[in-house]
Structures are given as structure tokens and as C-alpha cells.
Amino acid sequence: MVGEQLIPRRRARCCSDEVRCEACGLYALCRTAGLENPDSDLLDRIVARHQPVAKHEILFGAGDAFATVYAVKSGAFKTSITPDDGREQIIEFHFAGELLGLDGIAWGRYPYTARALEPGSVCAMSFDHLDLLGARFTEFQSHLIHQLGGRLAQDQWASTLARRYSAEERLAGFLLSVSERLGAHGFSADEFRLPMSRDDIASYLGLATETVCRLFRRFQAEGMVIARGKYTRLCDLDALRGLFPVQAPGGGAVIEVAAAPGVHALSAAGGGRVP
Amino acid sequence: MVGEQLIPRRRARCCSDEVRCEACGLYALCRTAGLENPDSDLLDRIVARHQPVAKHEILFGAGDAFATVYAVKSGAFKTSITPDDGREQIIEFHFAGELLGLDGIAWGRYPYTARALEPGSVCAMSFDHLDLLGARFTEFQSHLIHQLGGRLAQDQWASTLARRYSAEERLAGFLLSVSERLGAHGFSADEFRLPMSRDDIASYLGLATETVCRLFRRFQAEGMVIARGKYTRLCDLDALRGLFPVQAPGGGAVIEVAAAPGVHALSAAGGGRVP
DNA sequence: CGTACGCTTGACAAGCTTCAACATAAGTGG
């Protein structure tokens, strides 16, 4: 009997730094596994919740056997690979509410290393004992397919972004993307802490650290942002959108779909919007 | 009763330009739908096989409702979007044996346009009547999850490639990727026809057409490739790998996994290799 | 056989990286 005690949908700190379950990428999967039923301990056998993670802690390493999908509850992570030349290449950043490790499903191993950018917590869903789900397994898969499909479209987009655009456009696109993703999970969309270093941003965008620095300075001189260290405020979203005019397809769709109740992943075209 | 007549696993032209079913990305899904049983017409109600496609023909357009996943049987396709500025941006190329349209699953619409680069044929799997699969639906989903996971890892990789590397490295990586993908589906890995224009390659790699031209010429001058128009021969794979030292993760894994019999998608860590 | 499109090549300009030096912030031990 763990029940509500371990599922604090609304914690004391309402505007806490921890994402609500309803806004988490794992929500649909957890719900399938019995989240809605406090008496069921099925969920607890599949999902280890609220695991604290220290800064710089490694969640999984490149090549580790795939067994778990993580959801970031609070804090932020980076995924990266380190080729032979030793220079770390950032693959993606992962903020509260987003999933980590899905890419390992096909290969059976995680293709990159996941490391915490700051202290935080995760929920860990074990994929080893999904047979416990029984009849719910099919529904579970449907939600998983939705998650994968959404990530696929998002990554195609990020890939295209990186190829086509100039340094200025990339940084604008990056800031807008962070803003949108934080906003989609219930955090402030125009004022936040960028938990990663300038080096990480540069690696992610395929630029030199110095270029990122200069661009932050220029954006600030032009009144578009205020950047003091990791603290970042987007003052003029429209100006940033002017620099990066293309809207990401399905940016927030992952969440909408995942949170929509009763969606049949393979036939529904997005389902209804979450109020 | 169509049976074997419509499933020519070995056509008259053994080394035909058409990929074998066993090497096709849809194979595991087709098998689930009854490919192994010639008497079953279930497959025919779900998959429209060997549809001819003319050069430049559009398979689906950006924004069209998602209903079908295509497998390229022969020929090649490009997927692209055309933003407001009117300049077409290539998202990805798709060769024989590869899937098209998976990205539409989450959004319910195809996020880009798919167009034939040359005359070819496709198999079209309708996602509207999957309820026909009945008890096999779960297995079907497992294979689908594998496909999605594989594509996810591959796209992460392509994205990273585009960001980090110089023009020279990108073209080397591109040629190696084409080589590997063609080889994985039973075609020659060091001598092939590049069906797309230099413009398309440039757009895909985020370079100017002229840069791609100059690089082809330089590669040829250095004896790494022979390029006469679309005909391409990779003479020195090792030299190319020297330019682009990082191995793509799970490059051929999609096929291996999809073709492996009886793999349970969510638990198997890659399964056995296909002989 | 002719025309149109794609491909190739050259000259120049711009943007970004690299290298180097310095400033600031974050961590560490006395």
C-alpha cells in the first residue's frame, strides 16, 4: 500500500521544480501500468519513482544494455558520445518531463551516455518485466509507439535545423526550443536557468564556444535576451522568432498525445487536446 | 488465392534491382500479417504490394493524413519540406528496403513530402485496418517499435553528423552511409548509381551545390572515388573512413532486428544475427 | 537535333574557427 503517498500529484510546493506527473512524458505509460489505481502495486514493480540524481552523475553509459526508460522529474540531463578524438559531442538536452533512453530499444543498448547537468530526480521504468502488464501490454505499446513517433519527427526536425541554418539562427532556434519545451511542461517559457555550459551549447549546435559567447552578447546588445551566466531571460520572443521563422512540427505534440486519455496510438490522428 | 504468385521471393532476375522481401524493412510486419502463409489473404488486405511509382511522382505530401507506411521495393525516394522561402530542404533519402512515412504516426500527418527520385515500386501497408490482425496486433506493434527505435537512433546520428563535421567529412560520411545502407539490403556497397542530384545532396548535407561539386572532384583527384555523373564508385573505403572515423550506431541494426524471427521487440537486446 | 537543366569551375566576400590573452565564477583546502 503505497498509493497516493508516493504519487504526489500536487506537492506542497505547487510551483515546484519537479514536473507534475500529468505533464511527464511517461504519464501515459504509467497510467497504463496502473497509476490511476492507488491500490495497485503494479506500477511500483515497473517504475522506480523519484530517484535522486547528483550533479554530473551518469544515468547510463554509451553501450550499456538497454533495460530502462527514464523520465526526468527535475533537473536536466545531457546525452553525448565521445568519439576517438576525445571531444565530447552533445546529442541532446533533456529537461523535466522528457524521456531518456528510448533510443536504446532497437539496438538493445544505449547509443550514448546520459549525464546530469544539475542535481535532480528521475522516474525509471524497467522494460524487463513488462509481462506483468498482461492484457494492458498492447495499450502500453500503443503509447510507446506514439512517444517514439513524436521523438522521430522532433529529431528529424532538429537534424534539419542544424544543417540549414547560420550560427545566429541556430542559437535563436535553440533558445526558442528550450523555451517551448519548458513551457510545455509547466515552467516559465521566457525566464529560466540554462543548466548547461556554453561549451555544451556550442557542441550541441555545432559551433565554437566563442561564437556562442559572442552571439549571446549580440542578442543582449540588441535587447532580445538578458543573459547573466546561466540565468537567461528572453525579452523579445518575436525578434527571436524573426531570426528563426520556422515552427517545429509537433513540438508539444508528444505531450498532448501522451497525456490524452484513451488514445489508440496507431489510428488516432493526434486525438483531442488536453484542456 | 493470390499466394506465391504475388510474393515472388526470388524473381527471374535474381540480382534484380528489387529488394528481396527478407531484406525489406517491412518484412517483420508483413510476416506478422501472414506473409509466411500463402493461403491467407490477410496480408493482401493490409499490404498493397509492388505498386509502380514514376519518376518525380509524389507518394505523399507534407500535411497529408497519415494512413500508410511504405517500403521502397526498388528505386529511391527523397523526403523534403519546402519552407516559406521556397528553397526545398531535403530531410532524408530512402533506398530499396527502407521504410517511408513512419514519422507520421504521432502527429497523424506526414511531416514532409516524399517524392520518387527515379522509377521504382513500393509496398504500401495500410494502418487503417490493423484490427484485422486480431491477436497478432501485439506482435505487430513490437516489430513496429523496433523499427521506430532503429530510425530514432539513426536520425540522432545523422543529426549529430550534420552539426559536428566539415564539408569534407560530411560528404565522406554521406557516401559511407549510402554504401552501408545499400550493402545492408543486398546491393553493391562500393559501386552504385546516386539517384539524387548534386543539389539534393547539398541540401541534405547543408552545403552549397558548388561545394559538393568541388569535393567530388577533390575526392576523385585523391583517388578515393570515381564519379561520372550519377555513377559512383568508392575506390578507397578506408580513406573515406579516415575522413569520417565514427561508426554509425545501429546502421544495419534495423534490418537485422526486423528480419530476425520471433524477436520480442521490448525485451530482446538485438536478438541473433541473421546469417 | 536542339534546348534546358544540371553540373562544373573560378574569383571574391563573408562568416566562423582558431589561437591567445584575460576576466570571472566555482570549487577546495587551510
Next chain:
DNA sequence: CCACTTATGTTGAAGCTTGTCAAGCGTACG
């Protein structure tokens, strides 16, 4: 709590890669 050390961030100048513009060439297709 402060001084020291190390990592991270910022700024400037020089050079190289790549894009842009312009023109000529080859080839494919009607």
C-alpha cells in the same frame, strides 16, 4: 571565511573554410 586553484566565460585579431555570384560546359530528354 578567505586565499588559492581550476574551470568556465569573454574579448580581440588573423586565417581558413565555405557561400555567393557569374559564366561556361556537358548531358539528358523531348
